[in-house]
Amino acid sequence: MIPSLLAWFTDPANWSGPDGIPTRVLEHLVxxxxxxxxxxxxxxxxxxxxxxxxxxxxxxxxxxxARAVPTLGLLFAAVLWVGPLIPGSLxxxxxxxxxxxxxxxxxLLAGTYAGIEAVDPAARDAAAGVGMRGRQVLWQVEVxxxxxxxxxxxxxxxxxxxxxxxxxxxxxxxxxxxxxxxxLALADYPQTAGGAILVAVLAVALEGLLxxxxxRVVSPGLTGRAAAGSRNDDDARAPEESDGxxxxxxxxx
Amino acid sequence: MIRFDAVTKQYPDGxxxxxxxxxxxxTGRITVLVGPSGCGKTTSLRMVNRMIEPTRGSIALDGxxxxxxxxxxxxxxxxxxxxxxxxxxxxTVLDNIxxxxxxxxxxxxxxxxxxxxxxxxxxxxxxxxxxYPAQLSGGQQQRVGVARALAADPPVMLMDEPxxxxxxxxxxxxxxxxxxxxxxxxxTIVFVTHDIDEAIKLGDxxxxxxxxxxxxxxxxxxxxxxxxxxxxxxxxVGRDRGYRALQFQETPRLALRAERTVVLGxxxxxxxxxWLLVVDDDRRPLGWVEPARIGARAVEDSDLxxxxxxxxxxxxxxxxxxxxxSSPSRRGVVVDESGSLVGTVLAxxxxxxxEENDRPEREEGDPVRGGAxxxxxxxx
Amino acid sequence: MDWLSQNWRxxxxxxxxxxxxxxxxxxxxxxxxVPLGWAAKRWNRSYPAIITTTGLLYTxxxxxxxxxxxxxxxxxILDPANVVIAMTIYTVALLVRTVADGLKAVPDHVEQxxxxxxxxxxxxxxxxxxxxxxxxxxxxxxxxAVSNVSIVSVASLIGVAQLGDLLVDGFNRVIAGELVTGIxxxxxxxxxxxxxxxxxxxxxxxxxxxxxxxx
Numbered sequence: 001m002i003p004s005l006l007a008w009f010t011d012p013a014n015w016s017g018p019d020g021i022p023t024r025v026l027e028h029l030v031x032x033x034x035x036x037x038x039x040x041x042x043x044x045x046x047x048x049x050x051x052x053x054x055x056x057x058x059x060x061x062x063x064x065x066a067r068a069v070p071t072l073g074l075l076f077a078a079v080l081w082v083g084p085l086i087p088g089s090l091x092x093x094x095x096x097x098x099x100x101x102x103x104x105x106x107x108l109l110a111g112t113y114a115g116i117e118a119v120d121p122a123a124r125d126a127a128a129g130v131g132m133r134g135r136q137v138l139w140q141v142e143v144x145x146x147x148x149x150x151x152x153x154x155x156x157x158x159x160x161x162x163x164x165x166x167x168x169x170x171x172x173x174x175x176x177x178x179x180x181x182x183x184l185a186l187a188d189y190p191q192t193a194g195g196a197i198l199v200a201v202l203a204v205a206l207e208g209l210l211x212x213x214x215x216r217v218v219s220p221g222l223t224g225r226a227a228a229g230s231r232n233d234d235d236a237r238a239p240e241e242s243d244g245x246x247x248x249x250x251x252x253x
Numbered sequence: 254m255i256r257f258d259a260v261t262k263q264y265p266d267g268x269x270x271x272x273x274x275x276x277x278x279x280t281g282r283i284t285v286l287v288g289p290s291g292c293g294k295t296t297s298l299r300m301v302n303r304m305i306e307p308t309r310g311s312i313a314l315d316g317x318x319x320x321x322x323x324x325x326x327x328x329x330x331x332x333x334x335x336x337x338x339x340x341x342x343x344x345t346v347l348d349n350i351x352x353x354x355x356x357x358x359x360x361x362x363x364x365x366x367x368x369x370x371x372x373x374x375x376x377x378x379x380x381x382x383x384x385y386p387a388q389l390s391g392g393q394q395q396r397v398g399v400a401r402a403l404a405a406d407p408p409v410m411l412m413d414e415p416x417x418x419x420x421x422x423x424x425x426x427x428x429x430x431x432x433x434x435x436x437x438x439x440x441t442i443v444f445v446t447h448d449i450d451e452a453i454k455l456g457d458x459x460x461x462x463x464x465x466x467x468x469x470x471x472x473x474x475x476x477x478x479x480x481x482x483x484x485x486x487x488x489x490v491g492r493d494r495g496y497r498a499l500q501f502q503e504t505p506r507l508a509l510r511a512e513r514t515v516v517l518g519x520x521x522x523x524x525x526x527x528w529l530l531v532v533d534d535d536r537r538p539l540g541w542v543e544p545a546r547i548g549a550r551a552v553e554d555s556d557l558x559x560x561x562x563x564x565x566x567x568x569x570x571x572x573x574x575x576x577x578x579s580s581p582s583r584r585g586v587v588v589d590e591s592g593s594l595v596g597t598v599l600a601x602x603x604x605x606x607x608e609e610n611d612r613p614e615r616e617e618g619d620p621v622r623g624g625a626x627x628x629x630x631x632x633x
Numbered sequence: 634m635d636w637l638s639q640n641w642r643x644x645x646x647x648x649x650x651x652x653x654x655x656x657x658x659x660x661x662x663x664x665x666x667v668p669l670g671w672a673a674k675r676w677n678r679s680y681p682a683i684i685t686t687t688g689l690l691y692t693x694x695x696x697x698x699x700x701x702x703x704x705x706x707x708x709x710i711l712d713p714a715n716v717v718i719a720m721t722i723y724t725v726a727l728l729v730r731t732v733a734d735g736l737k738a739v740p741d742h743v744e745q746x747x748x749x750x751x752x753x754x755x756x757x758x759x760x761x762x763x764x765x766x767x768x769x770x771x772x773x774x775x776x777x778a779v780s781n782v783s784i785v786s787v788a789s790l791i792g793v794a795q796l797g798d799l800l801v802d803g804f805n806r807v808i809a810g811e812l813v814t815g816i817x818x819x820x821x822x823x824x825x826x827x828x829x830x831x832x833x834x835x836x837x838x839x840x841x842x843x844x845x846x847x848x
Contacts, residue, residue: 221385
């Protein structure tokens with residue numbers, strides 16, 4: 001099995017053209033990028049609003065319980081019922097993208113909301129007390145402190161989308177999932193396995209990149225990395241910080 | 254000056270947190286609000302900067318009705334210190350301190366300079382400036398909280414149990430430093446605490462509130478101790494009132510006795526029963542020993558009985574009495590400013606001095622109602 | 634609905650297979666996660682390493698993992714074992730962190746009191762720490778259970794029979810009733826499993842019931 005797999009990877013034909021590896025990788029990245037951006041544009045403001053005002057918390061619970069619905073089912077349902085309404089080749093891609101966006105919203109929403117909720121109430125009180133207006137409290141204090149969990153939610157969302165996009169190849173979406181699905185249909189195991197490995201590598205690489213981004217963007221005062229300093233004298237107010245990524249909100253697919 | 258005018262806070266479900274509070278916090282003085290849980294002291298404090306809005310009545314800051322001012326601007330002119338400091342974890346210590354100046358539009362450079370200055374002022378090491386709050390101890394965080402409140406040099410400060418979240422030793426340090434700072438700055442301060450001892454130690458004026466938000470009594474600490482208005486206040490102020498009031502008494506000159514001493518490391522030179530005072534080369538008292546136990550050898554560190562406290566000659570009668578009571582020989586050790594032995598005093602001699610002294614508080618009834626407060630004799 | 638009334642036997646069969654494929658990994662995963670999680674908590678330096686490795690495994694999309702299994706363990710492509718093992722890996726990845734955090738959440742003073750009374754290592758773990766960590770572990774288990782049920786349906790794409798077959802067949806033959814039944818049955822199974830865990834947790838933690846049922 002391994003030799004034929006290697007052969008698939010080294011075959012130059014697989015590296016060019018519309019079915020070539022670079023094209024498929026790019027497609028997959030584009031789907032992921034667009035989806036997460038759209039989902040973020042919906043979920044993050046919503047999460048900020050729910051967290052800041054404390055209203056409509058049921059939205060977050062609802063989003064979390066969406067975890068129980070099988071992604072495959074959603075994809076199929078979307079293509080069957082929404083697809084016919086859309087002309088041309090987009091009949092397959094658009095419903096799939098819509099489902100991807102829908103699936104990316106819960107982790108982003110939950111992460112944003114949890115992040116804002118986790119902000120130290122004393123810090124919030126102090127922010128208002130020193131004379132910050134509502135908007136200033138939100139952007140200068142709440143969001144920076146919520147960043148670890150917001151980014152954690154983003155990572156979950158990205159992985160969710162990468163995984164679901166892979167499966168969506170079954171209903172006609174492009175991307176790396178094509179190799180898996182086509183390979184299965186043709187009983188071409190090297191292609192299937194090749195696609196699987198590529199997807200796995202892509203997922204891990206994205207996760208790593210985002211983790212690095214998180215380290216850069218989040219204030220060192222929040223990550224507990226800074227807590228190695230001098231904490232002599234009186235009472236130890238030991239913060240139980242890790243790197244803030246305590247939220248695993250993936251529905252997975 | 255802060256004036257509460259018939260201020261009431263009632264919640265929609267009917268609970269009354271503050272009930273018809275009328276009180277004046279004089280300019281440049283510390284007014285302490287104290288009382289048991291549920292007495293509305295924190296609520297009252299938070300109505301000054303409108304973190305909570307009064308249901309009835311008004312609060313005036315130097316004559317201006319706070320209800321009419323813009324909320325954010327009002328708060329930028331008031332220093333606000335809370336329990337657990339409420340520092341912004343994502344900002345460095347210096348950035349935390351500079352919060353209000355930045356809000357007011359100061360330049361970055363000016364803000365930084367001011368922040369550094371305040372860091373030192375509150376007694377912190379300059380290199381802590383670039384640290385994050387999570388790297389600081391509780392006491393250090395509180396100091397930063399105070400520095401942040403002082404950054405824009407507001408004339409008024411509101412402090413809500415700022416020293417409660419630290420252990421007693423640190424608390425005492427913070428209280429002493431706070432008094433020193435206030436001595437330099439002279440802000441108008443409203444301070445909330447549940448600890449009557451802290452209230453008496455820090456307050457120029459103490460307002461005792463009862464559960465349900467009514468004012469029970471407001472007076473200078475010495476007067477409060479001597480003339481509690483009713484059983485509730487008497488109970489709340491607690492026992493040992495007379496003893497605690499001693500710290501406010503003026504210190505008469507006590508007649509001190511000469512005391513025989515031995516320097517640490519030398520032989521006692523006597524075999525009498527009883528106690529002998531041990532000093533160092535500068536005549537600073539180290540402890541007591543029993544020569545009968547030691548015999549002919551030199552006095553060592555492990556022989557010392559350290560139980561007795563040491564009173565300063567310029568200190569309070571309370572200190573002198575305690576020195577006498579705690580000393581194993583019943584002779585209280587008194588030292589001068591540099592810590593060198595002056596002499597000893599017996600308990601009954603201190604008590605005689607107390608009895609001969611005038612009572613510290615004035616007898617004219619509550620000294621504070623809408624006017625300035627004058628302090629009758631600093632005890633410490 | 635018509636389709637369901639005519640085909641309920643098939644649905645039951647598939648649901649049984651689905652329960653097996655989702656449930657067995659849950660049990661094995663839990664058993665494996667407890668020692669791993671305990672190790673991660675006990676030796677603090679290993680915590681990041683263990684958590685990162687398991688986290689990385691969770692990153693791999695399910696279809697990809699199902700397909701790579703034959704390469705790793707030499708099974709056939711259509712072997713259900715691929716699914717069970719892959720799902721176990723996911724469960725472990727999810728639960729190790731939960732177990733570690735659950736054990737960390739046991740108050741220090743309780744641990745120390747137990748040690749002072751003479752509880753040795755293993756007895757303390759099983760007699761004191763684990764029971765107290767049950768609420769946290771249970772919440773992680775619920776997430777894993779629901780997650781597993783949802784993911785397993787993907788296995789239809791590699792020909793392993795379970796409720797996902799209703800989805801694929803309903804889609805391919807455009808039978809709306811079948812597709813909808815498939816979705817609802819999967820959701821129902823997930824919720825049922827979730828409920829079982831909740832009830833089981835309550836049974837294991839009688840002290841929370843007395844206090845007012847906070848989980």
